[in-house]
Amino acid sequence: MTGVLSGCGLGGGSGEVTLKLVAADYGDSPANSSKKYWADLVDAYEARHPDVHVEVSVYSWTEVDRRVRRLVDAGKAPDMAQIGAYADYAAEDRLYRAGDVLSIPVQADFVPQLSQAGEVDGVQYGMPFAASTRLLFYNKTLFKKAGLKPPTTWAELAADAAALKDEGVTYPYALPLGPEEAQAETLQWLLSGGGGYTSTVGGYGLDAAENIETFTWLKDELVGKGLTGPVAPGKLNRAAAFAAFADGRVGMLNGHPSLMKTAEEKGVEFGMVPMPGKDGAARNALGVADWMAAFKQNGHGEQIGDFLDFVYGEKNVLAFSREYDLLPVTTSASGTMATAAGDQDLKPFLDELPLAELYPVGRTSWATVSAALKKQIGTAVLPDASPALVLGELQTRAMTADTSTSG
The missing domain is CATH 3.40.190.10 (Periplasmic binding protein-like II)
Known part of the structure; x- marks a missing residue:
């Protein structure tokens, strides 16, 4: 256009x-x-x-x-x-x-x-x-029906998702790791686990221990227990997740401000809270x-x-x-x-x-790294996947991209 x-x-x-x-x-x-x-x-x-x-x-x-x-x-x-x-x-x-x-x-x-x-x-x-920035959106009607309150920790989020699944909710927690905007959902989760895309010394740190732990938890405690809905996270795009939330089929998901209007137009009663962290509220939110x-x-x-x-x-x-x-x-x-x-x-x-923590857009390699994340990160939560292996491969690609763009 x-x-x-x-x-x-x-x-x-x-x-x-x-x-x-x-x-x-x-x-x-x-x-x-x-x-x-x-x-x-x-x-x-x-x-x-x-x-x-x-x-x-x-x-x-x-x-x-x-x-x-x-x-x-x-x-x-x-x-x-x-x-x-x-x-x-x-x-x-x-x-x-x-x-x-x-x-x-x-x-x-x-x-x-x-x-x-x-x-x-x-x-x-x-x-x-x-x-x-991003906040955790939750469907107030579905939460009330299941007798839930919004989560403040990962454990509470998983427990809420399990209760929503028992109530027949299609997507207890929508996890869009599809190619449209996987880099956003990924960074939000990494931050909530105390990690991120870069290390303290300034380079990429995709395979840091905190990041591996975060994706292992996602794989085992959400995806592996059927709490993320019928579409594999690696094939679920943000737009589809937002549309499902507006249709009342999602219990929780990370959303940005435009989701408010979409949900209101469809008559969905929703609440918004900071993203839960591993043991409490996440220290940093995702900023874009x-x-x-x-x-x-x-x-x-x-x-x-x-x-x-x-x-x-x-x-x-x-x-x-x-x-x-x-x-x-x-x-x-x-x-x-x-x-x-x-x-x-x-x-x-x-x-x-x-x-808020933003993408490392000041690095000339970021476009290459972002494209790799969009394509590959969803495989880290597949049933037979090794999050450590997937994140390690992405780290190698990031370091190679960093070298080629700065050399």
Whole structure:
């Protein structure tokens, strides 16, 4: 899906500049497509800056990263791209540093967790554009029928899932380790077990003892006992799990803010709690961010910076976040959202952000590692699988990717 939202064109003026932005579509229908958000924002900007025109091409998330890579490889890089990863372009010296384009107050306003995740070797290239965290959603009707309360530990989660299974619930706990977004579900569980994707020394640590223990528990205590539903976790995608929750067929699953609206529209009564940890609430939640990158090829750094300063104004950040049930990426907008009566449904997710851990997107190898995780991690919970072996193979691939991209 592509659309161009443009101003009146160059018009022959020698001082006029046209900026090209490639953006992702966060909408789920034509009515709330991101095209409309960008059209309104560009109109407002161009009204104040008649010599700068902004052309925005909007693509679905399934193709936006590929489109940008194709443009870059063809020598036709856009001025800005709002995409899922930036580190490979930074490594190729194609990007402006955030500090080279943004004003100091705007760059300083980013949520610290997100600013740090946007760095490569201590320099920020990725500018966070949208963020979300995860909470454990549970179906209140199913829990009430089974006489349950939401879990705070792994043992309680497994016990609740067993009780839900006895009540005939299709997916007592939905575990989407399919190729759509397995890297998210995986990291949420690793964090709840005290592990993660990287080690304390800065490299990948996929086969750390804590991670092996987490996946062994999942394999034995949830999947092996039939508590994750009729579809093998490695074949269950997030979208299908969310749809099943909205249909009332899931007892528990990890979800992000957009699931609230979907469930409410289907009349599902749900609650949300922090992800249970091995022995109590997990220390860290999963955080996810999407990124704005500014390309140097066309030499429009000054105009890019002025436009992005406008984009990251509190009013615009809040408008985008509220339209798509996402978290603001700036401290000022986050403060407003935390106290606004109309935003209280997002506050539990907002509360998780300061302690959230994000994917290691600052590593140029992350795209390769993420693709391997999506393809392979679901096999770690198969009946005859060895979680240690699967995680060990993924660690080897990660180290190889790290070496090849940094060499």
